[in-house]
Amino acid sequence: MARSGCGVPVLLLLAGGFSLGQLAPRLLPSPFATPLQPAATRPAQRGVNPFPTPRPLPPDLTESERRDIEVFRQSAASVCYITSVALRRDFFSMDVLRIPQGSGSGFVWDKRGHIVTNYHVISAGQAVRVTLADQSEWEAEVVGVAPDKDLAVLRVDAEPDRLVPLPVGSSADLAVGQKVLAIGNPFGLDHSLTIGVVSALGRELESPSSRIIRDVIQTDAAINPGNSGGPLLDSRGRLIGVNTAIYSPSGASAGIGFAVPVDTVRALVPQLIKYGKPVQPGIGIVPLPDYWTQRFGLDGVVIRSVNPGSPAERAGLEPLQVTPSGRVRIRDRIVAVNGEPVRNLDDLLHAFESAGVGARVSLTVARDDRTRQVTVTLVAVD
Numbered sequence: 001m002a003r004s005g006c007g008v009p010v011l012l013l014l015a016g017g018f019s020l021g022q023l024a025p026r027l028l029p030s031p032f033a034t035p036l037q038p039a040a041t042r043p044a045q046r047g048v049n050p051f052p053t054p055r056p057l058p059p060d061l062t063e064s065e066r067r068d069i070e071v072f073r074q075s076a077a078s079v080c081y082i083t084s085v086a087l088r089r090d091f092f093s094m095d096v097l098r099i100p101q102g103s104g105s106g107f108v109w110d111k112r113g114h115i116v117t118n119y120h121v122i123s124a125g126q127a128v129r130v131t132l133a134d135q136s137e138w139e140a141e142v143v144g145v146a147p148d149k150d151l152a153v154l155r156v157d158a159e160p161d162r163l164v165p166l167p168v169g170s171s172a173d174l175a176v177g178q179k180v181l182a183i184g185n186p187f188g189l190d191h192s193l194t195i196g197v198v199s200a201l202g203r204e205l206e207s208p209s210s211r212i213i214r215d216v217i218q219t220d221a222a223i224n225p226g227n228s229g230g231p232l233l234d235s236r237g238r239l240i241g242v243n244t245a246i247y248s249p250s251g252a253s254a255g256i257g258f259a260v261p262v263d264t265v266r267a268l269v270p271q272l273i274k275y276g277k278p279v280q281p282g283i284g285i286v287p288l289p290d291y292w293t294q295r296f297g298l299d300g301v302v303i304r305s306v307n308p309g310s311p312a313e314r315a316g317l318e319p320l321q322v323t324p325s326g327r328v329r330i331r332d333r334i335v336a337v338n339g340e341p342v343r344n345l346d347d348l349l350h351a352f353e354s355a356g357v358g359a360r361v362s363l364t365v366a367r368d369d370r371t372r373q374v375t376v377t378l379v380a381v382d
Contacts, residue, residue, distance in 0.1 A: 071181060071237040072193045077133045077164040079230060080106040081185045082117050082140075082154070084125025101125040105184035105230030105243070106154065108132075108163050114273060115140065115154040116265065117229030118244050119147050120208050122154070130156050133164070133191070144272025147209040149264055150244050153272040166231055169238030171217065171261035174198055182221040182243055182257070184230025196221030196257075205245060205258050212346050215261050217241045223257035232259040239265075281352040281359070282381035284310020288320065290344045293333070300335035300366060301348045311376040317365065335371065336364035352378055 054073050057066065083103045101124040106117035115130055122128050128140040138156035145152045178198045186192050200218040207213050219232065223243050232241035241259030271279050288302035296302070305319045306312045318331040334342055337351035338361055355361050355378055363374045 067235065068181065068193075068195060071233060071235065072183065075166060075181075075183055075231065075233055075237050076191045076193075078108045078166045079133060079183050079185075079191060080108065080115055080117075081131040081190050082106045082115070082121055082229060083129045083131075084122045085127050085129065086124070087126045103185070104226055104228040106130065107229075107231045107239070108165050109153070109269060110165050111160045111163050113156045113158050113163060114143065114269070115156060116242065116269060117152050117154065118242065119145050119150045119152045120244075121229045122152050123147070123208065128154060130154060131190075132156075132158060132162055134162055136162060144276040146268050146272060146278045148207050148211040148278070149213055149260060149268060150205075150207045151242065151260065151265060151268055151272070153269055166233075166239045167237065168266055169234055169236075169240045169262060171215070171240050171263045174201060174217065174234075174240060176200060179235045180217075180219050180221055180240065181233045181235070181237075182219070182223055182227060182230060183233065184223075184227035184243060186222075186224035186226045189226075194222040199256070203258060211349070213244075213260060213264075214350060215264070216244075217259040217261055219257050219259065220255045221257060222255070227257075241265075279357060279380050280349070280382075281355060281357045281378035283312040283315075283317075283352075283363075283376050283378065284381060285312045285317065285319075287345050287348070293344075296328075296330060298330065298333060299343050300333040301342060301345055302330055302333040311379060315363075315374045315376045317374065318367075332365050332367050334363050335366045338362050339364075 057069060061069070081103070082105065084101045086101050102121055104117060104121035106115045106121070108114075109116050122142065123145075128142060130138045130140045132138065136158070138158055140154040140156050143153045143155045176198050180196055180198055182194045182196070184192060196219050198217060199220050201215070203216040203218045205213045205216045217232065217240070221232070227243050228245075230243045231239050232243055234240050240262045242262075242265055243257060243259050245258045268278055271277070284307035285303050286305040286307070288304040293300070293302050303312070303317055303319045306317055320331055321329040323329060334348060336342055337348065338355070340347075340351060342348050342351065342364075351361070357378055357380050360375055360377050363376060365372055365374050
């Protein structure tokens with residue numbers, strides 16, 4: 001299994017609105033054309049399939065082609081087109097106008113109307129509109145966001161008949177060379193399919209919050225602006241990742257795309273639905289920023305302060321001290337979790353997230369030239 005850091009100089013987040021205004025203006029309303037209106041929806045037809053009957057397949061297709069077409073036809077009903085807009089009031093008419101900020105893709109998570117997409121697709125807007133596969137349009141509520149993982153969950157008040165959730169697979173057992181399919185709305189062209197393979201596993205990608213997303217899937221399936229938030233599927237049509245970025249000097253696909261692994265998505269989405277944000281495990285400390293730790297010539301995470309009554313306090317961890325003369329005296333710093341080295345704050349947060357709330361972890365704590373092992377139980381922290 002190929003595992004390495006990303007090591008590429010340019011990563012383009014694919015919120016289609018970054019370039020869509022020039023590339024597909026016909027798909028976006030003019031910001032001065034019409035005032036704000038509720039999203040148009042067609043009434044549900046109970047007992048009637050809202051999706052058209054697909055055309056018969058040509059008789060001379062290979063078995064592989066037939067499988068790919070079947071996966072696409074089954075999965076396309078789950079893929080959405082997402083547009084984020086800013087709301088502005090017209091100076092003369094006083095109407096509230098929609099100004100497009102970005103667009104991308106998403107997919108249906110469940111029958112309750114939850115839609116998963118990338119955080120960067122919707123982050124610039126004040127309102128979000130979702131177009132389902134049957135072309136009905138819905139105003140979406142932002143249920144929860146996880147900028148650290150570039151994920152967001154929306155909700156539309158659509159009838160269950162219109163909602164087709166994707167089956168969820170696993171990213172833990174993926175192999176380099178495995179076939180993958182990407183469905184989305186590149187350049188605003190809805191329900192496009194591209195096919196490729198898993199090019200590498202274990203990549204790292206910087207999120208919108210500047211934290212590192214780990215275990216990212218690299219693929220050569222063509223991913224272009226507007227594909228962000230769309231699903232990456234295995235050959236059986238199961239979700240294995242959420243397309244989020246490409247490496248490209250030109251802004252178009254260059255055969256290097258990245259997807260957030262589905263195991264990360266599956267862990268986070270229920271938290272976003274229930275709490276509106278990820279549940280962050282911790283021990284009740286305030287860390288010293290990495291910049292200052294490095295200035296002191298140290299690695300690990302220096303404890304700046306300890307919250308009263310926290311697991312850290314009960315374990316006897318000590319924060320840095322400031323002498324009456326103003327000198328800083330470093331006390332405890334965390335240099336490993338369960339034997340895995342901790343070089344910086346991102347490493348520590350990743351280790352806690354991997355363990356989860358309620359887990360008991362062993363910390364390697366350094367003070368001066370000595371280290372000791374401390375066992376603590378992780379709790380939910382703000």
